[in-house]
Amino acid sequence: MNRIKEILESKGIKQTWLSDKLDKSYNMINSYVQNRRQPSIEDLYKISEILEVDVKDLLVSNKNIPKNEL
Structure with missing residues (x-):
């Protein structure tokens, strides 16, 4: 899963x-x-380069996500 939507919204950037x-x-x-x-x-x-964020900021850790949702 990714956080692209959240980053775009926080920066006021359109898809x-x-x-x-x-x-x-x-x-x-x-x-x-x-x-x-x-x-x-x-x-x-x-x-990540275009949005000027660390690539890690675009990702959601899967450690706490139930296996059936991966």
Whole structure:
């Protein structure tokens, strides 16, 4: 799971802006934001650079998530 939605909202950034910067479709970014799909490691690093956050800030630890939700 990721925190892309939370970071975008806290910075006041629209998904369309991120899709332009990342050169991905809005639908792809939206699927990341809604946690329907997870970005590749490479894209996660690109997103962290674009949003000027540590890549770790984009991730949610899975230690406390029940196995059936992973």
